[in-house]
Amino acid sequence: MLTSTYENARHSPASDSPPVGEALRSAMRLFPTGVALLTAGEGAQATAMTINALMSVSLTPPQVLVSVLHTARLHPVLEHTGTFAVHLLAGDQAATAELFSSSEKPSGPALRPFLTAHVLPRVLTSLSCVVQAVYPGGDHSLFLGHVEKVKTEAGAAERQPLIFHRGVLREAGGVGPAGTATGGMTNPAR
Numbered sequence: 001m002l003t004s005t006y007e008n009a010r011h012s013p014a015s016d017s018p019p020v021g022e023a024l025r026s027a028m029r030l031f032p033t034g035v036a037l038l039t040a041g042e043g044a045q046a047t048a049m050t051i052n053a054l055m056s057v058s059l060t061p062p063q064v065l066v067s068v069l070h071t072a073r074l075h076p077v078l079e080h081t082g083t084f085a086v087h088l089l090a091g092d093q094a095a096t097a098e099l100f101s102s103s104e105k106p107s108g109p110a111l112r113p114f115l116t117a118h119v120l121p122r123v124l125t126s127l128s129c130v131v132q133a134v135y136p137g138g139d140h141s142l143f144l145g146h147v148e149k150v151k152t153e154a155g156a157a158e159r160q161p162l163i164f165h166r167g168v169l170r171e172a173g174g175v176g177p178a179g180t181a182t183g184g185m186t187n188p189a190r
Contacts, residue, residue, distance in 0.1 A: 029165070029166050029167050030165075030166065031165075032163045032164070032165035032172070033052040033053075033054075033163060033164050033165075034052065034054065034088060034089075034161050034162070034163055034164075035050060035051075035052050035089045035097050035161075035162040035163060035164050035169060036050070036051050036052070036054050036086050036087055036088050036089055037049070037050060037051070037086075037087040037089060037096065037097070037100055037120055037123070038050075038051045038054075038066055038068070038074060038084060038085070038086055038087075039084065039085045039087065039111075039115065039120070040074055040077045040078045040081055040083065040084040040085075041074075041077040041078075041080075041081055042081075043108070043109070044108045044109065045077050045080075045081070045108070046077075046107060046108055046109075046111045046112070046115075047073050047074045047077050047105075047107040047108075047111065048074070048100050048105065048106075048107070048111055048114070049068075049072055049073070049074045049100055049101070049105065050097045050098075050100040050101035051066060051067070051068075051086075052164045053066065053067035053140070054066050054067075054086060057144065061146060062146065062147035062150075063132070063144060063145065063146055063147065064086060064127060064129060064144075064145050064147060065142055065143065065144050065145070066084070066086065066142075066143050066145065067137055067140045067141070067142050067143075068140060068141055068143060069139060069140050070139055070140065070141060071139075073105075073107065075141065078131070078143060079134070079141075082130060082131045083128070083129065083130050083131065084129050084131070084143065084145060085126055085127060085128050085129065086126070086127045086129065086145075087120040087123040087125075087126045087127075088123055088124040088125045088126075088127075088161065089123055089124070089161070089162040090122065090123060090124050090156075090159045090160065090161060090162060090171075091159065091160040091161060091162050091163075091170075091171025091172060091173070092159075092162075092171065093122065093123070093162055094162060094169040094170075094171075096114075096120075097162060097169055098169065122153065123153060124152070124153060124156040124159060124161060125150060125151065125152045125153070125156060126150070126151045127145075127147050127149070127150055128147070128148050128149040128150075128151075129145030129146060129147050129148060130145060130146045130148055131143050131144070131145055132144045132145065132146050160172045160173050
């Protein structure tokens with residue numbers, strides 16, 4: 001039986017080598033993911049980064065999980081503040097995603113022009129979260145957040161999301177059920 005406590009977390013065997021990690025990176029690039037901006041901290045401590053390791057965990061209670069590299073500038077800020085926001089990027093926000101994935105990403109007071117009341121304008125949706133738990137994940141930490149507030153921009157349903165696929169940021173377009181050019185997504189659980 002697996003447990004989800006930090007102390008009892010399973011660790012990768014020492015035999016895992018960099019070639020396996022690189023093969024995993026190549027394999028995961030075949031799987032399209034949404035792209036978001038993760039923000040934490042205020043004032044001089046404010047920082048943000050582009051993420052695609054994000055998942056909805058539960059609706060009751062409302063929870064999401066984000067994965068943050070131990071050496072990321074945002075990691076200690078997130079540990080200290082215990083709060084974060086996730087901003088789901090729209091297809092026309094690739095430049096924002098690229099900026100916040102670079103070493104030149106703004107932080108502290110330089111981040112202020114990008115945010116309005118801790119919300120990045122023009123995103124599809126912003127989720128304000130409080131950290132409930134932190135789990136180890138190799139060279140990352142997995143932050144489980146309780147979603148306190150959801151702010152969806154007007155017209156978000158008509159806009160396409162930004163996705164990361166095959167190492168490229170792109171606007172998702174014409175995505176529909178298998179075999180169709182457009183339309184909604186079917187629910188495989190039904």
